[in-house]
Amino acid sequence: MKGVAVKALVLADFYDLQVLEVDRPTLEPHDALVRILYTGICGSDIHGYTGENGRRRVGQIMGHETVGILEELGADVAPRGISLGSLVTINPLVVSAEDLLRYPGREQHAPSMWVLGVRADRPAAFAQYTVIPAANLVPVGELDDPRVGALIEPLAVAIHAVARALEKCCADSALIIGGGPIGQMLNIALARVGVNSRTQVEPHEARRSVCCSLGACAIDPAALERDILAGRRWPVVFDAVGASQTLESALAAADVGGTVCLVGMHSPTLTVDAYAISTQERTVVGSFVYSRMDFDAAAAYSVEQGARLVPLIDSVVSLEEAPAEFARLAADGTAAAARVLVDMTPPLDSL
Structure with a gap:
């Protein structure tokens, strides 16, 4: 619903991330609305923060390693076994329906492919809500620890x-x-x-x-x-x-x-x-990114062996703490021994 304010981590400028209120993204007929729980800080996000890699833009909402709750489905989304309220992760590689048929097993080679968190005009997962084509949802409801869902993409x-x-x-x-x-x-x-x-x-x-x-x-x-x-x-x-x-x-x-x-x-x-x-x-x-088969395999392994992945979470910071954490990681790329996650949920006293 456009006009509903949510919080997001916005790249106001290189080396300047700010927690701002933005409009909740609009749901298109083939989309899904996901309420984000946790999003991982990828090395490419740090390079985007500093402007080093040229793959992020000022004004962008980044974030592609994520897990959340399915809140709403677009009018044209056919039911496929994922119910509202389900825990889901997002495959951030988006490909047109035509290219899904033309590039089976190597969707990352499709000319239409774009990446949530890289494409500047699509607000991504460093926000309390994001919108993604429903075909990119992967259910992970059997995870013992929902934080592990943010490790599936890497x-x-x-x-x-x-x-x-x-x-x-x-x-x-x-x-x-x-x-x-x-x-x-x-x-x-x-x-x-x-x-x-x-x-x-x-x-x-x-x-x-x-x-x-x-x-x-x-x-x-x-x-x-x-x-x-x-x-x-x-x-x-x-x-x-x-x-x-x-x-x-x-x-x-x-x-x-x-x-x-x-x-x-x-x-x-x-x-x-x-x-x-x-x-x-x-x-x-x-080797660059993955196919849909690879992503699904990662999700399945994470559900079965999630306890093996928990030690790869170095720490969890709040949305309000995230700008300082980006600055810390940009100053010293080895400041964290493993992955840092951002808790995107609002604090209890704000509910």
Whole structure:
């Protein structure tokens, strides 16, 4: 209902997030209205806050890792087993109905694809309410802890990357460079498919501790250099950072004929040793977001194994505390050992 005021976290300018009152978004015939409970602060949101990645705009309401309550369905939405009041997460990759048919299993390649939280003219999940095509709702009513619903999107990123990397090879061990939130999700996604020997490289002790709790052998970059010099190699390596230095390390650590999967997006342009690819016949695989199948798999895993994901929640801040938290994370990207969530629900004394 247009004209109803709700609170949102608005990018008033780069490095300037403000909690403002905005109109509740209008429900179109094929849409769903979701009351947001929790939204995760993604690294791309931090880069949007600083203006570094060029993928966010001043005036925008960001947020794409989220969970909430289904409040209302548009007039043309056919019932499909999700009732009002259900706990849902949102697949933020929106694709036209025609492209859903043309790009099954690879919807992220569709020309019509846009992302909630990236597209500037669509208020997203750092608001108390958001609107999304109903086809993008995924029910998660069986979650023991609703906060886990805000972790499903980054888990889908990792599930997709693991599927890409293992598409043409089998591996009983893997190396992950980077122990931040996406690296942590890669750890879980590899365990999910039976890759039980996992080594994770991370310079920060608190993050290494999280990675160890997930079953990885967590080491610092100096230890990786020693391992490489001693001749240790891995059949598949994931670069969860996406910088020239980490890609160089990934190639050096990969077996001859091995696979390197580039997941991290730290830098848009990287310097690469071409001979480390060609003369050693290594394969470099890019991975970006996920298919609908990947997202649904992440949701199903989260319902079944939600307790494994709870340790990946570093902290929860209120909507009013969120601007300061963005500033803290922008000043030090390792200030949080894992994912920070924003509690979008109004305080009890305001109800």
